[in-house]
Amino acid sequence: MQVQSTASGRRCPSGEWPRDELEDLLARVTRPGRYVGGEFNLRHKPGARPRVVLSYPDAYEVGMANQALQILYAGINDESAGSAERAFCPWPDMADLMRARGVALWSLESQSPVATCDLWGITLPHELTFTNVLEMLDLAGVTLHAAARRDDEPIVLGGGPAVANPWPLAPFFDAFFIGEAEGRLGELVEALGAASRAERLEALGRVAGVWLPPRDDAGRAGPPARRQVFAAFSSTMPVTRPVVPVFEAVHDRAVVELMRGCTAGCRFCQAGMWYRPVRERPADMVVDAARQTLAATGCDEVSLVSLSSCDYSAIAEVVERVRALRPGLRVSLPSLRIDSAAVQLARFGAGQRGSVTLAPEAGTQALRDRVNKGIDERQVLESVEAVFSGGFTGLKLYFMLGLPGESDDDAAAIAQMAARAADLAKRIGRGRARLSVAVSSYVPKPHTAFEHEPFAGEAVLRRRQGLLRDALPHSVKVAFHDVAASLVEASLARAGRGSDALVEGAWRAGARFDGWSEHFDVRAWDAAAGSCGVVLGETAFSALGAAPWREAVDSGIEEDFLKEERRRAAAGLLTEDCRGGRCVSCGVCGDGVEMDVVA
Amino acid sequence: MTGHSASPRRAGETTVADRHWLVWFARCGPASYLSHLDTARALQRTFARAGIDLALSQGFRPKVRFSLPLPLPVGAAGFDELAVAEVTAGAPPPSDAVRALRAAAPEGLTPTRVRECSARVRPRPRAARYAAEVRGDAVILAAEAARFAAEDEVLVERTSPKGRRTLDLKRYIGDLIVEAVPGGARICFSVRHRSDGAARPQEVVDLLAGRAGCPTVVHRLTRLGVSFEGVPRDEMSGREE
Numbered sequence: 001m002q003v004q005s006t007a008s009g010r011r012c013p014s015g016e017w018p019r020d021e022l023e024d025l026l027a028r029v030t031r032p033g034r035y036v037g038g039e040f041n042l043r044h045k046p047g048a049r050p051r052v053v054l055s056y057p058d059a060y061e062v063g064m065a066n067q068a069l070q071i072l073y074a075g076i077n078d079e080s081a082g083s084a085e086r087a088f089c090p091w092p093d094m095a096d097l098m099r100a101r102g103v104a105l106w107s108l109e110s111q112s113p114v115a116t117c118d119l120w121g122i123t124l125p126h127e128l129t130f131t132n133v134l135e136m137l138d139l140a141g142v143t144l145h146a147a148a149r150r151d152d153e154p155i156v157l158g159g160g161p162a163v164a165n166p167w168p169l170a171p172f173f174d175a176f177f178i179g180e181a182e183g184r185l186g187e188l189v190e191a192l193g194a195a196s197r198a199e200r201l202e203a204l205g206r207v208a209g210v211w212l213p214p215r216d217d218a219g220r221a222g223p224p225a226r227r228q229v230f231a232a233f234s235s236t237m238p239v240t241r242p243v244v245p246v247f248e249a250v251h252d253r254a255v256v257e258l259m260r261g262c263t264a265g266c267r268f269c270q271a272g273m274w275y276r277p278v279r280e281r282p283a284d285m286v287v288d289a290a291r292q293t294l295a296a297t298g299c300d301e302v303s304l305v306s307l308s309s310c311d312y313s314a315i316a317e318v319v320e321r322v323r324a325l326r327p328g329l330r331v332s333l334p335s336l337r338i339d340s341a342a343v344q345l346a347r348f349g350a351g352q353r354g355s356v357t358l359a360p361e362a363g364t365q366a367l368r369d370r371v372n373k374g375i376d377e378r379q380v381l382e383s384v385e386a387v388f389s390g391g392f393t394g395l396k397l398y399f400m401l402g403l404p405g406e407s408d409d410d411a412a413a414i415a416q417m418a419a420r421a422a423d424l425a426k427r428i429g430r431g432r433a434r435l436s437v438a439v440s441s442y443v444p445k446p447h448t449a450f451e452h453e454p455f456a457g458e459a460v461l462r463r464r465q466g467l468l469r470d471a472l473p474h475s476v477k478v479a480f481h482d483v484a485a486s487l488v489e490a491s492l493a494r495a496g497r498g499s500d501a502l503v504e505g506a507w508r509a510g511a512r513f514d515g516w517s518e519h520f521d522v523r524a525w526d527a528a529a530g531s532c533g534v535v536l537g538e539t540a541f542s543a544l545g546a547a548p549w550r551e552a553v554d555s556g557i558e559e560d561f562l563k564e565e566r567r568r569a570a571a572g573l574l575t576e577d578c579r580g581g582r583c584v585s586c587g588v589c590g591d592g593v594e595m596d597v598v599a
Numbered sequence: 600m601t602g603h604s605a606s607p608r609r610a611g612e613t614t615v616a617d618r619h620w621l622v623w624f625a626r627c628g629p630a631s632y633l634s635h636l637d638t639a640r641a642l643q644r645t646f647a648r649a650g651i652d653l654a655l656s657q658g659f660r661p662k663v664r665f666s667l668p669l670p671l672p673v674g675a676a677g678f679d680e681l682a683v684a685e686v687t688a689g690a691p692p693p694s695d696a697v698r699a700l701r702a703a704a705p706e707g708l709t710p711t712r713v714r715e716c717s718a719r720v721r722p723r724p725r726a727a728r729y730a731a732e733v734r735g736d737a738v739i740l741a742a743e744a745a746r747f748a749a750e751d752e753v754l755v756e757r758t759s760p761k762g763r764r765t766l767d768l769k770r771y772i773g774d775l776i777v778e779a780v781p782g783g784a785r786i787c788f789s790v791r792h793r794s795d796g797a798a799r800p801q802e803v804v805d806l807l808a809g810r811a812g813c814p815t816v817v818h819r820l821t822r823l824g825v826s827f828e829g830v831p832r833d834e835m836s837g838r839e840e
């Protein structure tokens with residue numbers, strides 16, 4: 001029996017899709033949905049110029065959760081003549097196949113090679129994604145070192161929070177954008193119109209916030225770029241038509257950014273400094289954005305996001321009005337502050353479910369005061385009680401080890417606090433409550449009060465992890481951040497000029513997806529560190545007390561303010577949140593930048 | 600994007616006059632790479648974006664009344680796929696619904712027909728037709744297809760998390776045809792769905808390509824049609840066009 005026409009004249013509206021060489025790869029890899037696009041609200045602008053590709057150097061599903069990518073994607077596609085497409089880091093099985101078959105990295109929207117775009121913007125979230133940047137450049141067939149790039153290669157622009165110190169990746173990028181790019185997209189796109197690569201770079205260099213790294217080891221870098229603050233944040237609608245993944249879409253939430261910045265002043269927190277000052281969107285705008293985003297996404301939950309959403313001035317009003325948009329609509333707030341968690345849970349907890357994370361950060365009062373987390377144990381335990389009596393079945397307590405001034409006793413005190421919380425869970429949770437503890441290792445970051453503090457080091461972290469593990473009750477599940485991965489972060493976070501050799505060496509030794517425990521291999525980093533003469537865990541190519549990042553980045557935070565905060569930390573003194581009205585002169589406000597809160 | 604978003608009914612609300620729909624759709628292009636669960640989620644989201652409320656089950660944890668009676672493998676296109684949906688009384692008439700759903704669907708998922716039924720429908724697959732390409736010599740593969748046709752019994756082992764099972768593919772495979780295509784061969788076959796299960800397309804390819812000594816990687820798998828039991832006669836899919 002012969003089938004007449006197997007295709008029966010049926011054709012996919014997407015055309016002959018995908019092209020043969022991609023189809024061949026997709027048939028052989030795990031999770032092919034990562035590489036095909038086809039999401040809700042995807043933008044197609046065939047032939048539009050400049051063609052920008054936006055990337056997040058991690059797997060598709062991680063990158064798609066990044067809000068900055070959604071903002072830039074919508075901004076370029078909807079408000080400029082150019083087009084923005086996306087590409088993520090191929091998982092190792094796909095990367096190996098691409099190399100074996102000679103297929104270059106493509107963008108999800110047009111399936112065209114990334115290497116043929118005009119500008120490749122890569123968001124840099126943290127140090128453990130750095131080797132993935134090199135992996136992506138290599139897979140795209142883009143020359144690794146910017147100085148050697150040909151005229152027809154894209155300009156590679158780095159952005160995101162990890163550009164707070166761009167040195168470890170400086171030679172791989174043509175330029176970096178420091179800060180929030182929303183307000184400069186028009187200028188960036190316009191700069192790409194220049195005829196030659198050199199002219200385009202020159203034009204980019206004139207855009208505020210752009211830093212041009214030196215092109216050779218001895219070369220002079222451009223002047224430090226001032227971190228850009230999107231001053232029109234409060235008067236600009238958030239993204240209401242985000243790209244919604246159809247592949248392994250776990251979170252079914254419409255995200256609305258209601259506020260940017262946090263001035264609570266936790267001394268370890270880089271985001272708290274990097275996104276200053278606080279800017280809030282008006283309640284009407286937030287509610288309208290929630291309504292539009294729900295319609296465009298088909299979600300059944302709204303997440304009101306920011307670094308600290310419960311601090312938003314009109315939070316009670318907004319939660320109530322968003323809930324009223326639709327019967328039964330759930331509203332989630334991703335961050336709860338312990339000092340007011342009991343009140344917040346009573347107000348906003350209804351309709352939320354599952355588990356909650358609270359972050360005491362440290363086990364003793366002295367250490368919490370030192371990091372400016374001015375909560376006491378009574379407040380922590382009240383919050384724990386409120387979580388379980390509010391019906392939540394899971395609670396994760398988040399702590400850090402290795403904070404400046406920490407002793408072994410501080411580490412052991414985490415266990416005591418967890419034990420008391422576990423007792424409460426048992427008593428109130430009626431057997432259903434689960435308590436877990438997550439412990440990360442603190443890595444001092446640039447532009448914070450602790451930017452010149454030493455990293456605790458491997459031996460101390462391992463000892464304190466052991467102490468804590470032994471002291472915790474058996475009923476409490478504990479997860480520790482991998483110390484070896486923290487050593488890599490510590491070497492890179494404050495690294496100086498030349499530290500790119502460490503990243504490149506590790507990548508050449510096989511490092512990629514370092515943030516994934518199944519792929520992280522410290523041996524690749526050890527080998528690279530050995531050949532660079534660096535001890536893993538010690539700052540690479542810089543000395544304690546130096547601040548190489550200031551050659552590239554002017555964050556707007558006064559050095560004197562950070563020094564004073566460090567002094568106050570050592571003295572155990574708390575510093576007030578400036579949103580209460582008392583400016584503590586961090587230096588950020590002025591020149592058109594100011595705190596903007598809902599009246 | 601059209602319409603307002605759906606407002607799912609909560610548990611405890613009355614469920615007067617829920618309506619029963621059969622929704623046919625095509626899944627191709629990028630949507631071919633969705634899993635069964637992702638396909639169902641994407642379609643449910645399409646309903647929400649189109650402003651068509653799916654009905655919810657009763658109980659403490661209500662679920663939307665929506666199902667896909669025959670999963671389509673990851674990587675496969677399908678042009679006559681069926682979804683069973685229950686919608687609330689306020690849903691638009693089927694002809695308007697198709698337009699709204701199409702406008703709200705992502706690339707590669709295309710609702711093609713909506714049929715309203717008077718009562719709940721529980722379609723059970725009877726047979727499905729597939730086409731799959733392999734990188735191999737069509738002449739050798741055709742000889743293997745002929746050998747298969749001549750055999751009385753073809754036993755294969757299936758391993759799954761539930762254990763091992765031996766299947767006689769002859770009980771499940773209907774016509775099996777090979778034709779040459781650029782770069783390889785296309786295998787066309789129909790699979791019978793019996794009370795004890797069905798053969799998987801990959802098993803058919805494994806057998807034929809394995810015997811022919813060519814790679815067993817399946818390319819451009821397409822489900823051409825499915826016939827169901829329990830679907831009103833005039834709405835049977837999978838027919839020849």
Ligand code: SF4
Pocket residue numbers: 263276277278578579582583584585586587588589595
């Ligand atoms: S300058 Fe003053 S008001 Fe502005 S963010 Fe800094 S501390 Fe707050």
